[in-house]
Amino acid sequence: MTTSPDPTSPDLSFLDLPGFLRAFVEETRPRATGAGIDPHEYGRVTGELAAAPDWPEACRRAGRRHLAAADLADADGRTVTAGEAYRRAARWFHFAGLMPHPDRAAAAEAATEADEAMRRALARLDPAAERIEGDTHAGWLRRPAGAARPAVVIVVPGMDSGKEEFHGVTEALLARGIAVLAIDGPGQGVLAATTQVEPDYHRVVARVIDALTGREDVDATRIGVIGLSLGGYYAATAAAHEPRVRATATVSGPYRLDWPALVPFVTATLVQRCAGSTAAARAFADRVDLTALAPRIPGPLLVVDGGEDGIPGATNGEPLARHAPHGEYLLVPHGNHLLGNATADWLPTTADWLTAHLTAH
Known part of the structure; x- marks a missing residue:
């Protein structure tokens, strides 16, 4: 029996080309810093990547770290600190979606996480x-x-x-x-x-x-x-x-x-x-x-x-x-x-x- 290709999965073979991952990391670095991501954190997160398909989950892990820090600050009543951390989480969740990936559901989840983190950030930093x-x-x-x-x-x-x-x-x-x-x-x-x-x-x-x-x-x-x-x-x-x-x-x-x-x-x-x-x-x-x-x-x-x-x-x-x-x-x-x-x-x-x-x- 022949299996039909997944219509939502374009050809992503270029992700495995030698040098693609490092080139993408370097090309995206100014975009990340322009979006407000700390350049040193960007270096740590991307420096641990072994392959291009690892990008989305690495960004989501970074987002979850900031989300956890935001929740702790929020529980302590440190509203501004919480809002800033939620905003950093939103940036990382958003950046998880920059790499084309066969798991469209995971990409949708990251976008939802970014949206929710930004909602929480604005509720604390700009309630209006x-x-x-x-x-x-x-x-x-x-x-x-x-x-x-x-x-x-x-x-x-x-x-x-x-x-x-x-x-x-x-x-x-x-x-x-x-x-x-x-x-x-x-x-x-x-x-x-x-x-x-x-x-x-x-x-x-x-x-x-x-x-x-x-x-x-x-x-x-x-x-x-x-x-x-x-x-x-x-x-x-x-x-x-x-x-x-x-x-x-x-x-x-x-x-x-x-x-x-x-x-x-x-x-x-x-x-x-x-x-x-x-x-x-x-x-x-x-x-x-x-x-x-x-x-x-x-x-x-x-x-x-x-x-x-x-x-x-x-x-x-x-x-x-x-x-x-x-x-x-x-x-x-x-x-x-x-x-x-x-x-x-x-x-x-x-x-x-x-x-x-x-x-x-």
Whole structure:
């Protein structure tokens, strides 16, 4: 009898290639530190890995250590310490999902653990944070202290990312008096197990803005979007289709994807985010092309790229900035993908740019 291949398990043979694990660890190191993971702890956790498939469980063990520390602090009434430890746990649980893995259920569990740890963190560090969710999205709305009806920036994650990753972006905007709604959309974070990636992400952003409209505690007439990695493409599509988006920033976002040239890590991740369908993943990649949409973006757009970001098969954002009517381009020559190695060279400037465009009269 012939056994059919598991449709939710793409070809992961590249995980066993000599040198892949160490290359992945080094490539991900700036991303981890940019997300707030201690670089020394990252070295300890990844230094013990014997094979690439060990990555998810090693990250989850790190998350559970912080979770246990948080529970102890919480029981002692040390609220801030507990909240910070829950947030560290959320980061590690999120990072467990970065490595494509045949056990999709385990990946879903890690995303759920990240979501729950972040809920506990915010309950202690920012009790006013509010869950905003619907069929297409799940996220946390946070408001700056003392601000009356602030503008809002929607933070859109990428292919293998989620709302637990970009704490630095959130904190930078909150410090400037901007409310932040960090979301998971289809195929992302806590929704990855039940939904597939969505090329028409502007529909997701529209639903999110609908949820914010009419509220008294934020100003839904002043909406910005920042998208990171594949989220940059999503943010650009929202800017082109959704007139309620006033200003948009993309960070390491692709202008175009070329499926035959993409590396196996990227294609395998896309296949998993498309419920195991290679055909659906390829069709999605073929849709990632801003050539026609860039000239249709009516509002201000800031495109941020790292000069050392060179993912095969992905065209970076310079053409987007050039073809958008009000595009600006910020190139950080030494920055890598997501510029975790150059945070000071792009994040303050980008947060200032969004704030200026959302608060100008």
